[in-house]
Amino acid sequence: RVAIGRWSGRAEPAEAKALGRRTGAGLAVFGQLVGSGPDSVRLTATLLDVGGDRRLGEVDLRDASAHTDRLVDSAAVALLRSLGRHRPMGAVRHAAFGGTSFPALKEFLRGEQFYRRSAWDSALAHYEAATTLDSTFALAFRRMHLSLTWSPPTAHSFQSPDAYVFRAAAFNRGLPTRDSLLIVIDSLQWGTRRDDMAYFAQRRRAFAALEQVARLNPHDPEVWNVIGELRYHWGTPAEFTGEEILATLDRAIQLDPEYAPAY
Numbered sequence: 054r055v056a057i058g059r060w061s062g063r064a065e066p067a068e069a070k071a072l073g074r075r076t077g078a079g080l081a082v083f084g085q086l087v088g089s090g091p092d093s094v095r096l097t098a099t100l101l102d103v104g105g106d107r108r109l110g111e112v113d114l115r116d117a118s119a120h121t122d123r124l125v126d127s128a129a130v131a132l133l134r135s136l137g138r139h140r141p142m143g144a145v146r147h148a149a150f151g152g153t154s155f156p157a158l159k160e161f162l163r164g165e166q167f168y169r170r171s172a173w174d175s176a177l178a179h180y181e182a183a184t185t186l187d188s189t190f191a192l193a194f195r196r197m198h199l200s201l202t203w204s205p206p207t208a209h210s211f212q213s214p215d216a217y218v219f220r221a222a223a224f225n226r227g228l229p230t231r232d233s234l235l236i237v238i239d240s241l242q243w244g245t246r247r248d249d250m251a252y253f254a255q256r257r258r259a260f261a262a263l264e265q266v267a268r269l270n271p272h273d274p275e276v277w278n279v280i281g282e283l284r285y286h287w288g289t290p291a292e293f294t295g296e297e298i299l300a301t302l303d304r305a306i307q308l309d310p311e312y313a314p315a316y
Contacts, residue, residue: 054309055272066101073103094118100132110135126155157186161193168196171313173205194221195236218243234266242287256287274309277301
């Protein structure tokens with residue numbers, strides 16, 4: 054969403070480099086998907102190192118129009134292989150989703166489309182499919198926890214929300230700082246009771262982690278939504294007024310008007 058909102062121009066190196074710099078990305082992929090004959094499509098894509106201003110890989114693929122998803126998968130694998138020639142593949146494999154499989158990743162991304170619309174039941178179905186395909190998929194377990202906290206009609210078909218937040222924490226490794234910190238914040242918030250002797254220490258840790266993730270991701274709507282949630286559920290009136298809490302949620306909506314959980 055951030056990339057789409059800030060994109061303008063053509064699919065060419067200079068524009069991709071500029072977009073990467075505006076969004077703080079180290080890598081950018083640009084190219085075209087066009088029709089090729091009556092029932093085929095052609096995908097060309099280039100992987101650009103934004104900071105180094107060099108091309109790391111290129112692909113030129115064709116497939117039937119009905120198999121565009123397969124074409125995109127093939128392009129992604131090819132570009133990752135190209136990146137692997139310049140960086141350790143271990144870092145590439147865990148760059149965004151902890152090295153999960155394509156089928157599990159597809160189910161997770163389908164779940165994300167429903168989650169951002171607050172369609173919790175449909176989101177849960179896809180997240181559960183993702184965790185069935187990959188039993189260590191921390192991000193999918195986190196989303197299952199968050200979806201269940203809204204008490205959707207199908208909640209009885211799943212374990213308690215806490216069960217999933219603890220599974221996410223157990224597999225919280227190899228993820229980007231943003232996602233890792235959000236999982237830490239969830240586990241601290243939902244895994245600590247107010248009568249726990251460590252309550253205030255855990256609370257301080259959660260707010261410190263939140264400050265760090267907000268500093269690193271100032272234009273991330275979900276991060277601003279989490280700030281509002283944590284301030285509402287764990288803050289006190291002496292710390293955060295209702296207006297201040299609403300302001301963080303308003304910020305999330307400004308950044309992404311289609312992110313329904315913030316409403």
